[in-house]
Amino acid sequence: MKKIDTHIHTRFSLDSEENPEHYILKALELGLDEICFTDHYDVAYPGADFTMNIPEYMAHMTSLQKKYQNQLKIYIGIEMGLDPIHKDEIELLLKKYPFDFVIGSIHAIGHQEFFQGDYFRGKSILNNVLNVLRPLIVLMFSDIMIISKDMVSMMIIALIPIVIGKLLTNFSS
Numbered sequence: 174m175k176k177i178d179t180h181i182h183t184r185f186s187l188d189s190e191e192n193p194e195h196y197i198l199k200a201l202e203l204g205l206d207e208i209c210f211t212d213h214y215d216v217a218y219p220g221a222d223f224t225m226n227i228p229e230y231m232a233h234m235t236s237l238q239k240k241y242q243n244q245l246k247i248y249i250g251i252e253m254g255l256d257p258i259h260k261d262e263i264e265l266l267l268k269k270y271p272f273d274f275v276i277g278s279i280h281a282i283g284h285q286e287f288f289q290g291d292y293f294r295g296k297s298i299l300n301n302v303l304n305v306l307r308p309l310i311v312l313m314f315s316d317i318m319i320i321s322k323d324m325v326s327m328m329i330i331a332l333i334p335i336v337i338g339k340l341l342t343n344f345s346s
Contacts (some may be wrong), residue, residue: 179209186212207246215254250274
């Protein structure tokens with residue numbers, strides 16, 4: 174069985190200060206076979222800049238791929254925030270750069286941060302569930318289909334209990 178890590182954030186993301194090469198050295202130490210860097214990119218995250226210099230990111234990661242090509246398989250990915258308001262910008266960005274791997278995440282919806290609870294206040298549970306699932310449903314019919322429709326369906330099914338739990342926590346407090 175291969176040992177793989179496909180969710181690594183580096184200094185290119187707002188939420189990490191780590192040098193990518195340190196992760197590579199740790200992966201080699203741990204005997205990993207493959208890793209994938211997936212730094213965050215949200216087009217307009219509320220209250221913080223979760224964009225990055227993608228040409229610099231790609232160039233740096235490509236140089237690391239070459240440096241370690243005989244020791245570790247390194248993929249270049251991105252964790253893309255899926256706010257449906259920015260669907261066109263997201264599609265253009267993902268078409269422009271040759272990412273090996275894309276994680277689709279819902280961090281904000283309609284310029285509102287998703288996990289703090291304010292987004293949920295004053296909305297019905299059904300409305301909230303539909304709003305959270307809408308970005309995934311939009312991707313299902315998008316031109317950039319980065320994952321299979323079956324995988325999106327599994328993501329939707331997996332998200333429902335998480336969303337309902339979050340809603341119940343926020344409505345009870």
